[in-house]
Amino acid sequence: MNKLFFNAFCFLVTCINAQDTLTLRKALEIALTNNYGIRIAKIDEAIAQTSDSWSGAGAYPQVLLNVAPSVVSNNVNQKFINNTEINRNNAVQQSINGNVQLNYNVLNGFKVFVTKDRLNSIAKLSGQELQQKIEECYRNVALVYYRILSLRNTEKTILSQEKVALERRKLEETRFNLGKNGKAGWLEAAMDVQDIGMLKLNQSEAIVESFIEISKLLNQQTSVETILIEPAGLGDLNALFNEKHQPDHAIQNSIYELRARIKNLERKEIERQRYPNISVLADYHYNRLNNQAGFNLFNQSYGPSAGLTMNVPLYDGGRTAQQQKINSLESDQINLEKEQWSREVILAIQSEKSKMSFQQNIINLQNDKMPLAEEHLGLIRKKSELGEANTLEFTQSIFRLIEIDAAKNDARLNFIESYINILYLCSEMDRLIR
Numbered sequence: 001m002n003k004l005f006f007n008a009f010c011f012l013v014t015c016i017n018a019q020d021t022l023t024l025r026k027a028l029e030i031a032l033t034n035n036y037g038i039r040i041a042k043i044d045e046a047i048a049q050t051s052d053s054w055s056g057a058g059a060y061p062q063v064l065l066n067v068a069p070s071v072v073s074n075n076v077n078q079k080f081i082n083n084t085e086i087n088r089n090n091a092v093q094q095s096i097n098g099n100v101q102l103n104y105n106v107l108n109g110f111k112v113f114v115t116k117d118r119l120n121s122i123a124k125l126s127g128q129e130l131q132q133k134i135e136e137c138y139r140n141v142a143l144v145y146y147r148i149l150s151l152r153n154t155e156k157t158i159l160s161q162e163k164v165a166l167e168r169r170k171l172e173e174t175r176f177n178l179g180k181n182g183k184a185g186w187l188e189a190a191m192d193v194q195d196i197g198m199l200k201l202n203q204s205e206a207i208v209e210s211f212i213e214i215s216k217l218l219n220q221q222t223s224v225e226t227i228l229i230e231p232a233g234l235g236d237l238n239a240l241f242n243e244k245h246q247p248d249h250a251i252q253n254s255i256y257e258l259r260a261r262i263k264n265l266e267r268k269e270i271e272r273q274r275y276p277n278i279s280v281l282a283d284y285h286y287n288r289l290n291n292q293a294g295f296n297l298f299n300q301s302y303g304p305s306a307g308l309t310m311n312v313p314l315y316d317g318g319r320t321a322q323q324q325k326i327n328s329l330e331s332d333q334i335n336l337e338k339e340q341w342s343r344e345v346i347l348a349i350q351s352e353k354s355k356m357s358f359q360q361n362i363i364n365l366q367n368d369k370m371p372l373a374e375e376h377l378g379l380i381r382k383k384s385e386l387g388e389a390n391t392l393e394f395t396q397s398i399f400r401l402i403e404i405d406a407a408k409n410d411a412r413l414n415f416i417e418s419y420i421n422i423l424y425l426c427s428e429m430d431r432l433i434r
Contacts, residue, residue: 161196
């Protein structure tokens with residue numbers, strides 16, 4: 001029974017821990033499922049894929065059933081050449097006209113094939129835009145995720161130094177009560193505790209705001225007590241800095257190429273407007289007439305019919321030429337936008353690389369300072385225990401250590417943010433969850 005209870009307890013603890021733990025991979029999976037922007041983009045993609053069909057391109061004929069029954073009541077007054085007269089009130093005339101009609105555009109300058117190709121390109125473009133939304137969502141989630149990790153690392157340092165400040169306040173209070181020191185030392189120590197408390201409060205508020213932000217991105221309530229785990233893949237900053245990236249494979253580059261292709265296909269569709277258009281018209285009709293007055297008291301006809309219509313555009317007032325000119329200008333605009341993006345993304349990557357190098361130098365400098373600051377604080381604590389430490393030295397030593405650690409955490413966060421921005425520019429966000 002004890003063993004069974006122990007196993008059940010371990011299972012409960014495991015479930016609780018799993019529930020309160022959020023990895024970056026899990027956060028990205030939740031965002032992919034719940035994020036409104038991605039869900040809307042998925043619907044846009046589904047619409048584009050549904051439109052990508054031969055039916056949407058106009059390849060299939062149209063078949064219509066037309067039925068037009070009617071009943072008419074007439075008052076008839078007729079006089080013929082032989083002096084015969086017909087006078088009848090409420091003479092009923094019944095008629096029914098109907099047909100099954102086929103309308104098939106068999107030749108429209110082969111425009112149907114160009115239109116189908118354009119619809120297929122639009123569907124691909126919609127898929128690329130969805131992928132770009134996913135990359136953007138991943139980037140935003142990752143940035144907030146690492147911000148929380150950085151804030152919590154600094155919070156740990158503040159909490160550890162708060163313990164030191166509390167010990168110092170207690171020591172100064174004891175000395176004051178024993179009459180070994182004046183009250184100034186105790187007051188200085190008490191104010192240090194209050195200042196550290198303010199730092200801790202500000203840090204906690206920043207963490208709460210960041211959790212609210214990540215809850216919005218995930219569209220799921222995420223508790224401040226949730227444990228975030230540092231991904232192993234981003235531990236070696238030197239390896240991250242030396243990674244090679246390929247902006248030519250970016251999704252935005254594919255989007256520009258698809259937009260240019262769609263414009264080219266639209267131009268071909270416009271050109272097809274100048275080609276002959278041939279349509280086949282066929283139907284099977286049925287007409288029947290019953291009349292209670294007049295010469296034609298009954299009439300009925302039915303049977304098939306077929307015809308061919310050909311339209312040859314001769315002059316359209318220059319509208320086709322105007323559309324081609326506009327299309328050509330729009331294509332030039334897309335090419336310029338792509339060229340501008342290519343130049344800007346290269347400069348942006350260079351800028352982010354420069355920031356990463358700068359932040360790496362700051363991290364190295366702060367790492368070199370940290371052991372010195374810790375040793376200095378240790379010496380000050382020993383001097384304080386012996387009653388030889390200056391209260392100002394103690395305060396400076398505590399807050400210097402907090403400042404060094406915060407600067408190191410901020411530099412590391414800035415480094416990772418630049419790295420994430422490069423991944424986003426090159427559409428390589430999947431590297432975060434390798």
